[in-house]
Amino acid sequence: MAEIILRNISKIFGKDNQVLDNINLEIKDQELFTIVGPSGCGKSTLLNLIAGLEDLSSGEIFFDKVKVDHLPPAKRDVAMVFQSYALYPHKDVFENIAFPLRIKKLPKDKIKSKVQKVAKMLEIEDFLQRKPKELSGGQRQRVALGRAIVRKPKVFLLDEPLSNLDAKLRVSMRAELKKLHSEIKTTMVYVTHDQAEAMSLSERVAILCDEKIQQCDKPEVIYNYPKNKIVAEFIGSPQMNFFEGEIVEKDDELFVQFNPFDFFSLQKKGFNYLIKEIFFGIRPEDVILSQKEEKRFFKGKIFAIEPLGDRTYVDILWEGKRVKAQTTSDFWGKTEEFFYFSFEPQKIHLFDKKTGDSLRENL
Ligand SMILES: Nc1ncnc2c1ncn2[C@@H]1O[C@H](COP(=O)(O)OP(=O)(O)OP(=O)(O)O)[C@@H](O)[C@H]1O
Numbered sequence: 001m002a003e004i005i006l007r008n009i010s011k012i013f014g015k016d017n018q019v020l021d022n023i024n025l026e027i028k029d030q031e032l033f034t035i036v037g038p039s040g041c042g043k044s045t046l047l048n049l050i051a052g053l054e055d056l057s058s059g060e061i062f063f064d065k066v067k068v069d070h071l072p073p074a075k076r077d078v079a080m081v082f083q084s085y086a087l088y089p090h091k092d093v094f095e096n097i098a099f100p101l102r103i104k105k106l107p108k109d110k111i112k113s114k115v116q117k118v119a120k121m122l123e124i125e126d127f128l129q130r131k132p133k134e135l136s137g138g139q140r141q142r143v144a145l146g147r148a149i150v151r152k153p154k155v156f157l158l159d160e161p162l163s164n165l166d167a168k169l170r171v172s173m174r175a176e177l178k179k180l181h182s183e184i185k186t187t188m189v190y191v192t193h194d195q196a197e198a199m200s201l202s203e204r205v206a207i208l209c210d211e212k213i214q215q216c217d218k219p220e221v222i223y224n225y226p227k228n229k230i231v232a233e234f235i236g237s238p239q240m241n242f243f244e245g246e247i248v249e250k251d252d253e254l255f256v257q258f259n260p261f262d263f264f265s266l267q268k269k270g271f272n273y274l275i276k277e278i279f280f281g282i283r284p285e286d287v288i289l290s291q292k293e294e295k296r297f298f299k300g301k302i303f304a305i306e307p308l309g310d311r312t313y314v315d316i317l318w319e320g321k322r323v324k325a326q327t328t329s330d331f332w333g334k335t336e337e338f339f340y341f342s343f344e345p346q347k348i349h350l351f352d353k354k355t356g357d358s359l360r361e362n363l
């Protein structure tokens with residue numbers, strides 16, 4: 001068990017390939033913490049730095065207030081599940097799980113009971129004599145997890161452990177991981193490029209992009225109050241709609257002006273309106289559709305309809321832009337028809353066009 005503190009961490013490969021720039025994170029003891037970001041953003045590098053498999057370019061790492069960044073991996077008491085499971089192909093499941101205990105030179109009967117306990121927890125007791133190649137992807141995944149948890153490490157690092165599984169198995173393994181975490185109560189740092197996985201798995205999520213932590217908070221806060229446009233673009237599927245606009249004041253009222261004739265009124269509360277050039281963002285589920293013209297609705301043409309069973313997405317073409325709206329499965333509009341749309345006023349997002357920062361106050 002350990003609290004992990006990353007202070008001012010940077011990593012530069014070679015002369016000038018900067019991958020991480022001044023990362024600061026505090027991961028609580030026993031927390032299941034997720035780091036999410038697009039492919040190549042440095043997630044594995046960050047885990048390798050925590051594990052001691054890579055050297056820091058600058059910064060400090062503490063486990064329970066003890067500085068560990070100068071320690072070799074073996075001294076940090078960290079277990080890592082790698083992006084590829086990295087099982088020993090010639091050893092059977094029992095020996096794969098037992099391996100870290102054999103290195104520690106534990107007595108035989110202790111090893112046996114520990115491996116059996118972990119195998120039971122992960123429901124792989126029936127496969128202990130099989131070789132990895134005789135297992136499915138999901139079973140191999142569990143063996144890799146078993147090998148990591150068998151020795152009760154201080155810190156548990158998981159690098160996209162579900163990336164090789166099919167969609168259905170991923171969802172069920174997510175739930176199992178959550179349950180496993182509640183049983184073993186070890187600090188877990190989980191890395192994924194899948195934003196839905198990150199949001200569903202953990203209490204807190206950090207978004208890593210462009211070498212920096214863009215936001216670190218509870219999933220619902222990140223979803224509802226993205227700190228900048230990068231986070232707003234990355235979190236949520238389908239993606240938030242964005243429009244370029246300008247904040248204008250008319251007769252003591254505030255509006256977003258999209259083009260010479262289209263305005264949308266803004267509430268005066270909660271935003272910094274001093275910045276005039278903006279991106280206006282709205283999630284598909286916060287776009288409202290209507291068949292008839294209403295006040296503050298815009299007129300567009302249906303471009304595409306995607307029924308998904310429980311909901312339908314409608315793409316509307318408006319002023320040369322595509323606007324995605326989420327609606328109910330009984331949507332009866334047809335492509336090429338004119339339709340009207342508006343925005344849920346409480347759910348709009350405004351970003352500084354230059355910096356991408358949210359104009360929301362108190363973020
Ligand atoms: N040992 C290395 N030497 C040089 N560059 C490296 C090294 N390891 C990683 N990189 C570079 O650092 C960047 C981040 O790589 P990293 O593997 O950490 O990304 P990632 O977020 O884990 O990506 P993915 O989601 O694809 O696994 C990449 O541009 C990669 O090419």
Ligand SMILES: [Mg+2]
Nearest residue numbers: 043044083159
């Ligand atoms: Mg990686």
